Amino acid sequence: MVKTPFYDKNGLKKGAWSAEEDNILRAYIQKLGHSNWRKLPKSAGLSRCGKSCRLRWMNYLRPNVKLGNYTEEEDLLITKLHGELGNKWSMIATRLPGRTDNEIKNHWHTHLKNRTKKMSTPISKGKDQSAGKIYRRREADQVGIKEAENDICSEPYYQILESFSLSPETCPVEFSSLSCSENRHVSMEEDCFATLETLEQSFENFWTEPFLMEDTYIQTKYPASLPEGEFSQSSSCFNDGIDLIHQVIQELPEN
C-alpha cells in the first residue's frame, strides 16, 4: 500500500522507503541528530529530499512512535479533540503520546469520521456496508472478530466505552503514576458504564504488566539524537492526555 519507488528529474528518490534507507536514516540521526533536514540526506548519503527524510523519521522511525492498534479510548479521545479543535491534527497528536499527526489524520478519515457521522444520525437497523467493512477488515485483526461483527455505528456514542480497556501499549509510563483514588472519582450510571470496574482493573493490570518504557529507551539508546525538549514535552502531553480522558469520561451522558 505504498507508492512505488521512482526517481524524479533531479535524481531524488520518491515513494516507499526501503529497509536499507530506513537504517541509514536511523543510524545517521542516532549519531548526529537532525539539526538541518535539508542538508541531512546529502550528509547521510540518501537520495531523498529533506522533507521526505523528516516525514519518515517523524512518522515511523522515531523510537517512541506507535503504529496502528488504536484502542477505544484513543478513538474516543480523537473524536472528542476533533470536535473541539477541528482538523488540527498536530494539536490532537500532542494529546496522544506516540501518535503522529499523519497517522491520526488517516485514522480519522478511515475509521472515525464515518463512525461519528453515523452516530449523529438516527439509529439505523440497516447495515452500513462501507463502515462495517472497514471495521471488519482492519480492526477485527486487532480487537477481535466478536466486536467486528457488531454494527458499532448504530450504537449510542457512549457505548463505545463498552470495550474500554487500557492496554499497556497505549498507556505511557506516566499513567502508572496516577493515583488510584483519582480514578475512583469517576462516577457513572451502572447500566451505562458497567465497565468502570473493568476500566479500573485495566489501570491496575496496567501497573502490574510489563511494558516498554519508551522514554527510557530513547534516553539510553538514543542519547544524543533528540532534543531535550521532546522529552519534557511528551511528558506533559501524557499528563494532558490523562486529564482529557478523565474529562471525556465525566462529560459523557448519564443515560
Add this chain to the structure above:
DNA sequence: AAGTTCTTCAACCGCACCCTT
C-alpha cells in the same frame, strides 16, 4: 477463478509560519 470495486495508509505537495540575516 477472474475481474472489479472498495478501502487503507504511506508518502507527496503546496502553503503558511517562523527564524535568521
Add this chain to the structure above:
DNA sequence: TAAGGGTGCGGTTGAAGAACT
C-alpha cells in the same frame, strides 16, 4: 523591514491488498 531559507501542517494522491461479484 524585507527577503530568503527551513520547517511544520493539512489536504490529497495512488498503489497494494482485501472484499465483493
